[in-house]
Amino acid sequence: MTLTLFIILLLGLTIGSFLNVVIDRLPRGEQIWSGRSHCDSCKHQLGLFDLIPILSFLILNKKCRYCRAKISWQNPLVESINALLYLGVYAFLIHRYQYLNINSLIYLFVIISGLIVIFFVDLKDGIIPDSIIVGLTGSTLVYIFLTDRNILRDHFLWGLIMSGIFLSLVLGTRGKGMGLGDVKYAFLMGFILGFPESLVAFYLAFLTGAAFSIILILRRKKTMKSKIPFGPFLVMATLTSLFFGSNLWLVFKELIGL
Ligand SMILES: [Zn+2]
Numbered sequence: 601m602t603l604t605l606f607i608i609l610l611l612g613l614t615i616g617s618f619l620n621v622v623i624d625r626l627p628r629g630e631q632i633w634s635g636r637s638h639c640d641s642c643k644h645q646l647g648l649f650d651l652i653p654i655l656s657f658l659i660l661n662k663k664c665r666y667c668r669a670k671i672s673w674q675n676p677l678v679e680s681i682n683a684l685l686y687l688g689v690y691a692f693l694i695h696r697y698q699y700l701n702i703n704s705l706i707y708l709f710v711i712i713s714g715l716i717v718i719f720f721v722d723l724k725d726g727i728i729p730d731s732i733i734v735g736l737t738g739s740t741l742v743y744i745f746l747t748d749r750n751i752l753r754d755h756f757l758w759g760l761i762m763s764g765i766f767l768s769l770v771l772g773t774r775g776k777g778m779g780l781g782d783v784k785y786a787f788l789m790g791f792i793l794g795f796p797e798s799l800v801a802f803y804l805a806f807l808t809g810a811a812f813s814i815i816l817i818l819r820r821k822k823t824m825k826s827k828i829p830f831g832p833f834l835v836m837a838t839l840t841s842l843f844f845g846s847n848l849w850l851v852f853k854e855l856i857g858l
Pocket residue numbers: 639640641642643644664665666667668669
């Protein structure tokens with residue numbers, strides 16, 4: 601048990617380290633698989649010692665070994681979030697099914713890592729990469745085929761409903777606030793979640809997005825017109841609903857007296 605947790609922790613950190621490369625290179629159209637990692641400031645190629653998740657960041661005291669430029673907080677942050685969510689998924693699956701469903705574990709690892717990339721790329725560059733949407737949609741298709749083909753039609757339908765709602769919002773607001781990337785993401789969200797989790801995620805994303813915008817406007821950091829990427833809220837809502845959506849749905853129904 602302890603060994604399994606340790607292996608999952610290492611796996612989460614290592615893949616998290618790779619996600620940082622993807623997050624940095626994907627929006628710039630750079631090759632992900634070729635070329636060693638290098639320092640952003642001095643372009644010095646990084647050695648093994650510079651690439652140990654979290655530890656390098658701490659040992660090197662948040663600075664590049666060659667030029668002393670600061671290393672971004674993104675690196676240890678993405679690594680630890682990825683590792684913690686992997687551990688959380690493992691605990692969640694064991695708790696729910698009393699045994700480890702390896703298909704579900706791998707699928708959820710893929711979803712988590714893909715969504716982390718979308719979160720940070722949209723936050724930093726304001727785009728949601730098509731390649732991640734396509735990859736996660738494909739993974740979900742394979743997973744549904746392997747586990748329960750009966751739900752395929754429903755999940756596809758909810759993908760269409762979600763993207764339809766988002767498309768009308770984008771057209772209705774003439775592209776202010778949301779873009780086509782969000783419409784594509786909405787399809788993925790509906791396809792992953794199905795019913796009722798899609799609706800829960802939709803509600804959570806707008807609730808948190810609106811709350812955050814109001815706080816920023818009140819603190820005068822943003823004006824009504826400035827653009828806040830919606831992807832990070834969608835990602836957080838998707839992950840929350842993926843694990844707690846059915847429970848939250850019951851709470852909502854209770855609240856509105858259904
Ligand atoms: Zn450097």
